[in-house]
Amino acid sequence: xxxISQKPSRDICQRGTSLTxxxxxxxxxxxxxxxxxxxxxxxxxxxxxxxGSEATYESGFVIDKFPISRPNLTFSTLTVSNMSPxxxxxxxxxxxxxxxxxxxxxxxxxLTVT
Amino acid sequence: xxxxxxDPQALSIQEGENATMNCSYKTSINNLQWYRQNSGRGLVHLxxxxxxxxxxxxxxxxxxxxxxxxxxxxxxxxxxxxDTASYFCATDESGGGADGLTxxxxxxxxIQP
Numbered sequence: 001x002x003x004i005s006q007k008p009s010r011d012i013c014q015r016g017t018s019l020t021x022x023x024x025x026x027x028x029x030x031x032x033x034x035x036x037x038x039x040x041x042x043x044x045x046x047x048x049x050x051x052g053s054e055a056t057y058e059s060g061f062v063i064d065k066f067p068i069s070r071p072n073l074t075f076s077t078l079t080v081s082n083m084s085p086x087x088x089x090x091x092x093x094x095x096x097x098x099x100x101x102x103x104x105x106x107x108x109x110x111l112t113v114t
Numbered sequence: 115x116x117x118x119x120x121d122p123q124a125l126s127i128q129e130g131e132n133a134t135m136n137c138s139y140k141t142s143i144n145n146l147q148w149y150r151q152n153s154g155r156g157l158v159h160l161x162x163x164x165x166x167x168x169x170x171x172x173x174x175x176x177x178x179x180x181x182x183x184x185x186x187x188x189x190x191x192x193x194x195x196x197d198t199a200s201y202f203c204a205t206d207e208s209g210g211g212a213d214g215l216t217x218x219x220x221x222x223x224x225i226q227p
Contacts, residue, residue, distance in 0.1 A: 001159070009172065010191070033214045041219075042202060042217045042220050043202070043204075043215075044217070045214035045216070045219040049212070069180070081181065083210050092157070094157075094215075101145050101147075101162060101164075101206060102145070102147065103204075103214075103215055104159055105156050106156060107155060107156040108156050
């Protein structure tokens with residue numbers, strides 16, 4: 001399976017600021033996704049990162065708050081904008097390779113907003 | 115999308131015993147996947163079962179799927195302390211791989227040495 005890295009691994013940010021999280025894969029993948037895991041909760045899909053076009057957002061998530069880029073088949077970024085303490089979560093990217101159905105996850109970025 | 119339900123929410127057993135976790139979901143699926151997460155870290159993919167499969171094995175793991183009941187179970191045999199983790203089921207409701215997954219709420223498994 002692909003090796004997925006995320007930067008930063010964790011960060012503490014002030015309210016009102018923005019943070020960009022990077023997801024890098026060591027090989028080309030067909031699909032990339034971003035998820036949020038709030039403290040003690042399960043994972044919720046934020047959006048599908050589409051290569052060269054706008055991301056597809058799930059209900060409850062909007063581009064102005066979570067802009068996403070995917071310039072190529074191995075890299076994507078998620079920005080958490082105008083942060084509030086409610087944005088404190090683990091943010092994870094995942095990928096699907098080729099025609100396979102398995103999703104593989106990055107190690108996550110633990111964000112704390114104060 | 116609606117999350118599925120998993121039960122139990124927490125399970126504590128002795129090392130060597132078997133652990134069974136259940137997952138229910140609400141829509142038609144292409145496949146169902148199980149993941150393990152240790153202490154809030156990244157998710158490890160355990161096993162995928164397709165909608166036309168009823169049972170699948172991988173090492174000490176056995177997964178069943180009953181699409182008529184919209185439910186799945188994960189059995190871990192001969193549990194070890196290292197199996198202590200949270201386990202999540204996740205459903206793929208699309209044609210397979212094209213959409214994100216819908217996760218259950220998870221079962222926190224504790225293996226007592």
